[in-house]
Amino acid sequence: MTSPNDSRDIVLAFSGGLDTSFCVPYLKEQGWNVHTVFADTGGVSAEERATIEARAAELGVASHVTIDGGAALWRDFVKPFVHAGEGYQGQYPLLVSDRYLIVDASLARAAELGTNAIAHGCTGMGNDQVRFDLAVKSQGSYRIVAPIREIQKQHTQTRAYEQAYLEERGFGVRAKQKAYTINENLLGVTMSGGEIDSWEAPGEGARGWCARREQWPAEAMEVSLRFVAGEAVALDGHALPGETILAKLNTMFAQYGVGRGMYTGDTTIGLKGRIVFEAPGLTALLVAHRALEEAVLTKQQNRFKPEVARKWVELVYEGFYHDPLKRDLEAFLASSQAKVNGEVVLRTNGGRVDAIAVRSPHILNAKGATYAQSADWGVEEAEGFIKLFGMSSTLWAEVNQ
Numbered sequence: 001m002t003s004p005n006d007s008r009d010i011v012l013a014f015s016g017g018l019d020t021s022f023c024v025p026y027l028k029e030q031g032w033n034v035h036t037v038f039a040d041t042g043g044v045s046a047e048e049r050a051t052i053e054a055r056a057a058e059l060g061v062a063s064h065v066t067i068d069g070g071a072a073l074w075r076d077f078v079k080p081f082v083h084a085g086e087g088y089q090g091q092y093p094l095l096v097s098d099r100y101l102i103v104d105a106s107l108a109r110a111a112e113l114g115t116n117a118i119a120h121g122c123t124g125m126g127n128d129q130v131r132f133d134l135a136v137k138s139q140g141s142y143r144i145v146a147p148i149r150e151i152q153k154q155h156t157q158t159r160a161y162e163q164a165y166l167e168e169r170g171f172g173v174r175a176k177q178k179a180y181t182i183n184e185n186l187l188g189v190t191m192s193g194g195e196i197d198s199w200e201a202p203g204e205g206a207r208g209w210c211a212r213r214e215q216w217p218a219e220a221m222e223v224s225l226r227f228v229a230g231e232a233v234a235l236d237g238h239a240l241p242g243e244t245i246l247a248k249l250n251t252m253f254a255q256y257g258v259g260r261g262m263y264t265g266d267t268t269i270g271l272k273g274r275i276v277f278e279a280p281g282l283t284a285l286l287v288a289h290r291a292l293e294e295a296v297l298t299k300q301q302n303r304f305k306p307e308v309a310r311k312w313v314e315l316v317y318e319g320f321y322h323d324p325l326k327r328d329l330e331a332f333l334a335s336s337q338a339k340v341n342g343e344v345v346l347r348t349n350g351g352r353v354d355a356i357a358v359r360s361p362h363i364l365n366a367k368g369a370t371y372a373q374s375a376d377w378g379v380e381e382a383e384g385f386i387k388l389f390g391m392s393s394t395l396w397a398e399v400n401q
Helices: 018-029 046-059 070-084 099-113 128-137 147-151 158-168 242-254 280-296 299-317 324-336 379-389 391-400
Strands: 009-013 033-040 063-068 117-119 143-145 181-185 188-192 221-228 231-235 260-266 272-278 342-348 354-359
Touching (some): 018 158, 070 242, 070 324, 128 143, 221 280, 242 280, 280 354
């Protein structure tokens, strides 16, 4: 009986883009039977999905499967991410976190084929190689093959080499793949390459879902989101699965240009990374959730929670998706959401979104007091509090003057 170690079958996480398209003939010429897996995490149209499947067939793969991953992406990433409420380095909404679900789909396919060989199209300079490799290594003993890393040992202009390699073998390269690396999923769109990598203004081709300023509707848009235990469960009064809510928010807020940004950050391997990203739905979700959460959590919870959130975000960003600490932090985050129940009304005139109304039975209102208006305590009590609260600073000034 052939063991997984002896199999010549290899599972390639496949997107149909330049890098993974290159990987197919490259691996075949190395003697592998290439089985491609596309994990559809909700960011592509039915037409694009069909194009990816056709691309795999054109390249001559041994088999191709498409996995629907939207529900898993919502459950395993979006829900705890919104609970956390923090972007990486305060900006980036972790749009590449579908990589972990792609790994899971690839490992499941490898088990079906009886092989331990996994391939991906990550480069040797980016973060995704860390995410893919660590996610695989943390779940068993696998052989990881990374063709792009291999060719980077001999070629400095890697993308030009990949394009020429494919064209020499009769495989075309789509126009949008020549200038940029574009990734889409339920979470949003990321774009890199071209003038983005050169620290110049992004060109017209570096645009995904978000409408340009001149295309924004003239009328403002308002939507309502209902949350139960910190999870969005209804949009404009209609109960919907989370992944459906996010997809609808993407469409609704993209037409107003919400959620588009440019981000420069510290990558896992030490380089500076620069990308254009668009996350209209996630941006709306985060704004709504924060408005509700800040109204129902205590001051101490609101102060401490961001520290936990930042650590959770760092673990996910850097590839430690299966580290036990991540699960420990998620337990805290979930506990903090017990009273995050209610409805938030969002409004956008274009470019940004604001939470204009918050309704919840758990808002921490003092029945006899309104900030800066009225109070159910006396002036003497206020003065006494100020005296005690500032005692240390007052004493320092008295002693050292």
